[in-house]
Amino acid sequence: PDVDNASELGNSYNYNTGVISLTSSSTSAVFYIKNNDEIPIIVPTLFYLLGNSTGGSGDVLITVLRNPTTGTIIDNAINMEMNAVNRNFGSSKTLLTDAYKGAEGYTFTNGDKVIESIFNQSPTRVALTVGAVVIPRGSSLGIEITPAAGNTSLNVEFAASVYVRST
Numbered sequence: 001p002d003v004d005n006a007s008e009l010g011n012s013y014n015y016n017t018g019v020i021s022l023t024s025s026s027t028s029a030v031f032y033i034k035n036n037d038e039i040p041i042i043v044p045t046l047f048y049l050l051g052n053s054t055g056g057s058g059d060v061l062i063t064v065l066r067n068p069t070t071g072t073i074i075d076n077a078i079n080m081e082m083n084a085v086n087r088n089f090g091s092s093k094t095l096l097t098d099a100y101k102g103a104e105g106y107t108f109t110n111g112d113k114v115i116e117s118i119f120n121q122s123p124t125r126v127a128l129t130v131g132a133v134v135i136p137r138g139s140s141l142g143i144e145i146t147p148a149a150g151n152t153s154l155n156v157e158f159a160a161s162v163y164v165r166s167t
Contacts, residue, residue, distance in 0.1 A: 003161070031160075
């Protein structure tokens with residue numbers, strides 16, 4: 001498959017927010033990637049990791065946005081813990097992206113919803129195959145989460161496996 005070939009060529013990368021602690025049931029922007037490179041980024045898989053919710057009952061809503069451009073996640077610009085880490089451990093290739101992690105109460109103020117997922121609030125690890133979402137130069141992808149009602153503590157982590165066809 002394309003992603004295996006891309007990894008061999010040093011054209012496959014990981015993004016990961018690291019753990020984010022959410023302390024309410026309000027929606028928070030948690031993941032943002034903007035492509036500043038000439039070549040389109042292809043996203044075949046997104047990863048959601050949800051811990052135990054203290055006080056929360058019901059479902060968690062996760063929303064993927066196309067082309068968000070404003071919000072506190074962008075204004076406050078906290079770099080992701082793993083920002084375009086090459087999946088070929090011998091390659092020094094990189095991608096030119098803005099990759100930010102959010103925090104409790106961070107926002108997106110625009111962007112179009114493209115995927116919504118509902119999960120039970122108990123611990124969950126999901127690898128969501130999205131096909132081939134393409135992020136051309138200047139475009140972006142964002143993820144926001146709404147924890148279960150009554151949540152007072154929920155650790156979450158979001159990641160993406162991406163690749164480019166050539167460099």
